[in-house]
Amino acid sequence: MDNQEADVIVIGAGIAGLSTAARAAEQGLGVVLVEKMSAIGGSSAMSGGWFAFTGTQEQQDAGIEDSIELFRSDLRKVGGYRNNPALVEAYMDNQLQTYEWLRAKGVSFGEVEISSGQSAPRGHSTRIREVLQLLHEDFTANGGETLFDARVTALDRNADGRVTGVIINDDTQLNAVLGVVIASGGFSRSRELLSVFAPEQLSAIPYGGPGNTGDGLRMGWKLGAGMADMSSISGTYGSHPETTDEQQELLTSYYMGGIIVNTDARRFVDESVDYKTLGSAVLTQPQALAFQIFDAPVRAKSHRGIALKDMDTLEDLGHLPSADTLEELAGLVGIPADQLVGTVDKYNAAIRGGEADEVGRTHLCNGVGELQPIEVGPFYAYPAKTLMTTTYGGLTFTPQGKVTDVDGEVIDGLYAVGEVTGGFHGAAYMTGSSLGKGSVFGCVVADTLASSYVGAVNG
Structure with missing residues (x-):
């Protein structure tokens, strides 16, 4: 490192940190991006690559009807109305501008789908690793400096309590003129922190970036930062028990027409x-395991390479058993055949007769989509568990990204973006709003810092 001072220090090189760093660097700020792993990406690189935006060209091209009002309503509803309204409004105010900024950086958005927490299709698919690489290349081209294998072990404060820099690897001090931004991700890889904040989730499959051990959360906590949404943390339902870091599996066939049964072949x-609520529900079942049951019309909706609906790859892996009859299928996965047949018959009868469903289901996904009987073979069963992908609770912050303490007062010089923050999602989150939060508030924080720089110069 050529010097020991920067305008801005950003901790973590996932979507939140890269968006912050790239946006700040393009505005002329001297930015150092500090990453404790040996490469960029974090949990973002292991995600499905969905961003939640509305008013986009892709939606218009597909003839999708959506609006800011509906988007806001969906975010509040899926969050159990426990999200901070000011943070939701900040997302609404900046999401389209962020989408356009990403497109200007070369990001390509593919198909637009409806998914968890959405009542209109607004999940925009990307090749997320390409997105991260584009942002990092742009950051570097604008003079940004990245430090790899550099773990931030402490935050520096001056006598007035302002955060003025960081300590790296316990022995190197780096000062920040304008501020330090924590974008270090969550703590899905820390059994200690999960034991404290979400012990009921310990039986979920651990996932997320290998470096997601809660470093940033601990540092903010040590300075008295407040926390939000910690009691709502939940894994996502839909991953095969043998899913790996290299080959993530996450299927949501239940939003396409399938049902979910436990090891007794009963719906529950x-x-x-939303798939976070489903994740918690599955953890209460025997073996914390449940089966997605569906038929040929649902199987036909597979799209290879698209997260949440890639049944082709699952079948290639041998993780999607199929049979011509439900009885045979039950035998393949080891659940009671008579009960599975009875469960499906009851589901189909309710649909045909317009009767109340036994678990209260009325639509495919979040009030949208007509239910269809499961009746056309071959039939499929996907055994799946809850995957702890993100811990979406964390440090409290203002709509400008400034971290606040337990009394709601701003901790001067400290900002936070992405998974390490709490208050935006509430009880659960919508597909695409996690990566969306990282990019949207990353741009917001960068703009806030750039404004303070201009103000300091003019002052």
Whole structure:
């Protein structure tokens, strides 16, 4: 490192840190991006690559009807109305501008789908690793400096309590003129922190970036930062028990027409609710395991390479058993055949007769989509568990990204973006709003810092 001072220090090189760093660097700020792993990406690189935006060219091209009002309503509803309204409004105010900024950086958005927490298709698919690489290349081209294998072990404060820099690897001090931005991700890889904040989630499959051990959360906590949404943390339902870091599996066939049954072949939850709520429900079942059951018309909706609906790859892996009859299928996965047949018959009868569903299901996903009987073979069963992908609770912050303490007062010089923050999502989150939060508030924080720089110069 050529010097020991920068305008801005950003901790963590996932979507939140890269968006912050790239946006700040393009505005002429001297930015150092500090990453404790040996490469960029973090949990973002292991995600499905969905961003939640509305008013986009892709939506218009597909003839999708959506609006800011509906988007806001969906975010509040899926969050159990426990999200901070000011943070939701900040996202609404800046999401389209962020989408356009990403497109200007070369980001390509593919198909637009409806998914968890959405009542209109607004999940925009990307090749997320390409997105991260584009942002990092742009950051570097604008003079940004990246330090790899550099773990921030402490935050520096001056006598007035302002955060003025960081300590790296316990022995190197780096000062920040304008501020330090924590974008270090969550703590899905820390059993200690999960034991404290979400012990009921310990039986979920651990996932997320290998470096997601809660470093940033601990540092903010040590300075008295407040926390939000910690009691709502939940894994996502839909991953095969043998899913790996290299080959993530996450299927949401239940939003396409399938149902979910436990090891007794019985339904136990309304399959149309968000997949975080489903994740918690599955953890209460025997072996914390449940099977997605569906038929040929649902299987035909597979799209290879698109997260949440890639049944082709699952079948290639041998993780998607199929059979010509439900009885045979039950035998393949080891659940009671008579009960599975009875469960499906009851589901189909309710649909045909217009009767109340046994678990209260009325639509495919979040109040949208007509239910279809499961009746056309071959039939499929996907055994799946809850995957702890993100811990979406964390440090409290203002709509400008400034970290606040337990009394709601701003901790001067300290900002936070992405998974390490709490208050935006509330009880659960919508598909695409996690990566969306990282990019949207990353741009917001960068703009806030750039404004303070201009103000300091003019002052």
